[in-house]
Amino acid sequence: MSESRSAFWNGVRAEFPLLIGVFPFGMIYGALALNAGLSTLASQLMSSIVFAGSSQFVTAQLVHDAAPGFVIVLTIAVVNLRHMLYSASLAPYLKNLSLKWKTLLSYLLTDEAYAPSILKYEDEGITPFSHWFLLGAGFSLWLTWQISTALGIFLGATIPEEWPLDFALPLTFIAMVVPALKNRPMIAAALSAGLVALLAYGLPFKLGLILAALAGITVGTILEGRKSPKEML
């Protein structure tokens, strides 16, 4: 087996445990996007055009709430800002690649592809074939996301319309947020964002959401700045 191919399959293997977790998530996304009022085609293609799980869930919620397009785009941008960190972190390991490779790997750069790849690169450094590892991790995740979305859309279409399935979106967000509330700045960020969202609920264009998110991010960042690193654990 050639070195590139073996690096690719190592990436797939390292990604595998993550794929098991991602699969039900993709199915839930597909079912809920359809239920939120997106067409079958839009629900499916969002998984390849945007290809970023949490922002896809948020988009489905905002489409359901009839938020205007610019607020949805702004929210997608805020939710996905963290990818700049992954981009910064992987950049030194990808610096010698062609523009074509950089473009392809950037498209595939999700939380789940980043995690095993950065561990691998920090551990073993880079070889002329190590970008194939990221390709294997990223592509296997991409494929899993497309298939699980399709299955979710298929199953979502069979769920009776009178079920309050729209409630599953906030429930999904609860499942994402609560386990992350491990320290005081995190809890304060969540609570202040929630309170501002309630107070600013009446603002037009769902702008209360953006305002609330900025308030929560600011509160968390300021509180973290005042803590010693030890307390953060």
Place this chain on the structure above:
Amino acid sequence: MNIWLVMLVGGLLTFGMRFSLIFLFGRFEVPETMRKALHYVPPAVLSAIIFPELLYPSGNLNLSFGNTRLLAGIIAMLVAGYTKNTLLTILAGMAALLILQLI
């Protein structure tokens, strides 16, 4: 609103952020404050969605026991805290809502 335009612009922005520093390697560093702030994006954005969903179920503030979405949401939070399992949280919250609506 054109959903295709929204997805296209949202997708291009997302790609742009993924591509940005791989492309600009060595010419731009992420400032420390931004690095910190990014940790708080998910809890802030998601809580900003969750709170109104639970407390304004029909557009008005409802803090009573008749607010089934609030009660089901609190049950889901407990399940999420104890199990850290997405699927279980959704199932528990949905089951709670369906049962509370029957009562």
